Amino acid sequence: MAGIQTVGVVGGGTMGNGIAHVAARSGLKVILNDIEQQFLDRALATIEKNLDREVAKNKINKDDKVAALARIVPTTKNSRLAEADFVIEAVAEDVELKLKVFRAIDEIVRPGAILASNTSSISITKIASGTKRPDKVIGMHFMNPVPVMALVEIVRGHVTSNETYETTRQLAESLGKTPVEVNDYPGFVSNRVLMPMINEAVFCVMEGVGTAEAIDSVMKLGMNHPIGPLALADLIGLDVCLDIMEVLHTGLGDSKYRPCPLLRKMVDAGDLGRKSGRGFYKY
Numbered sequence: 001m002a003g004i005q006t007v008g009v010v011g012g013g014t015m016g017n018g019i020a021h022v023a024a025r026s027g028l029k030v031i032l033n034d035i036e037q038q039f040l041d042r043a044l045a046t047i048e049k050n051l052d053r054e055v056a057k058n059k060i061n062k063d064d065k066v067a068a069l070a071r072i073v074p075t076t077k078n079s080r081l082a083e084a085d086f087v088i089e090a091v092a093e094d095v096e097l098k099l100k101v102f103r104a105i106d107e108i109v110r111p112g113a114i115l116a117s118n119t120s121s122i123s124i125t126k127i128a129s130g131t132k133r134p135d136k137v138i139g140m141h142f143m144n145p146v147p148v149m150a151l152v153e154i155v156r157g158h159v160t161s162n163e164t165y166e167t168t169r170q171l172a173e174s175l176g177k178t179p180v181e182v183n184d185y186p187g188f189v190s191n192r193v194l195m196p197m198i199n200e201a202v203f204c205v206m207e208g209v210g211t212a213e214a215i216d217s218v219m220k221l222g223m224n225h226p227i228g229p230l231a232l233a234d235l236i237g238l239d240v241c242l243d244i245m246e247v248l249h250t251g252l253g254d255s256k257y258r259p260c261p262l263l264r265k266m267v268d269a270g271d272l273g274r275k276s277g278r279g280f281y282k283y
Contacts, residue, residue: 004171005029008084008109010101012043012074015118016090018146021047022175024071025060025147031084032074040074047072050147081108086171088140090118093243098122099130106131114164116140120240121191121247124157124184135161138168141188142177144236152177157184186251187244195244199260201229205280206262212280230280234273242267 005028009020012034020030020043034040051065060068073080081087087109089101098117105115114136117127128137139155152172156165165181172179182189201215210218216228233241242264248257266272266279273279 004085004167006031006084006086007171008033008081008087008105009090010034010078010081010087010105011090011092012039013090013092014144015142015146017043017046018050018144019088019090019118019142020072021050021068021147022177024068025051025054025064026175028071028174029083030072031080032072033076033078033081034074035076037074037076040076044069044072044074050145054147078104079108081105082110084109084113086114086116086167088116088118093120093122093240095122095126098127102127102137103130106133112136114138114167116168118142119155121187121244123186123251124155124160128157128159134159136164138164139184139188140168140172141190143190150176150178151190152179153188153190154179154181155184155188156181187248191244192248195241195248196257198229198233198241199245199257199263202233202260202263205230206260234279234281234283236273237275238263238272238279239267 007023007028008031009016010033012032020032024030032040032043048069051068054060055062055065087105089098091097091101098119102115115131116138117124118140120141124137124139128134131137134157137157138160141153141155143149143151154168154172169179187195204210204215205212212230216230219225219228242259245257245259249259270276271278274283277283
């Protein structure tokens with residue numbers, strides 16, 4: 001991780017503000033970039049609230065909180081990313097949007113810097129192909145909520161170098177995370193295993209096998225899961241779940257990854273889970 005003092009984070013949403021939070025808390029300067037000031041304001045408010053929660057739990061003290069917030073530089077100018085030694089993209093899970101972002105930051109960030117994507121399922125090799133530094137592009141898939149969850153799935157693209165991997169692994173560890181190396185296939189490991197389970201739970205609702213409450217109770221009490229698959233889908237966002245199932249279905253070409261029609265219908269209706277106030281449960 002030699003030389004990494006400033007980390008750029010592109011996108012201030014749920015994942016982006018969480019990544020900025022852990023990087024700043026770990027002593028790194030953070031350039032937090034988004035397209036509108038209102039998104040940055042919301043991100044900073046969320047980071048402050050989550051740092052307050054850590055102070056209340058005695059994980060950090062008030063001075064640590066103030067110092068962490070002071071390390072975050074919010075900006076709508078992506079030219080500020082030129083200051084970064086390592087950039088993590090955390091925009092919406094849309095391949096064309098990610099390619100556009102990577103082409104732009106590839107032109108801005110110094111040639112030796114690593115560009116990482118927090119994608120949960122999109123091909124790192126494809127994202128890397130839109131840059132002039134494919135060997136320095138890697139997947140850094142954090143789990144939600146970022147400040148709490150220990151795992152970072154580190155995804156090697158087809159030409160990701162060993163040096164890029166090693167630097168990324170060390171960075172993840174410096175953020176207090178446990179890095180796990182995986183290769184670039186649709187859904188990687190986490191979502192290739194998780195999303196079909198969520199999708200099957202949605203089929204169980206659609207086919208009347210059980211209510212959402214019943215299905216979640218079976219998985220919590222019978223399988224010792226801390227949260228049921230449908231409550232988890234609401235937390236992730238049903239639109240995100242559908243997007244990942246589409247990536248799996250298209251990328252692997254197997255009918256077992258076909259998104260449940262009920263999942264598609266709920267997304268069309270705007271019932272996206274917690275963020276919309278209603279999914280399999282009401283919030």
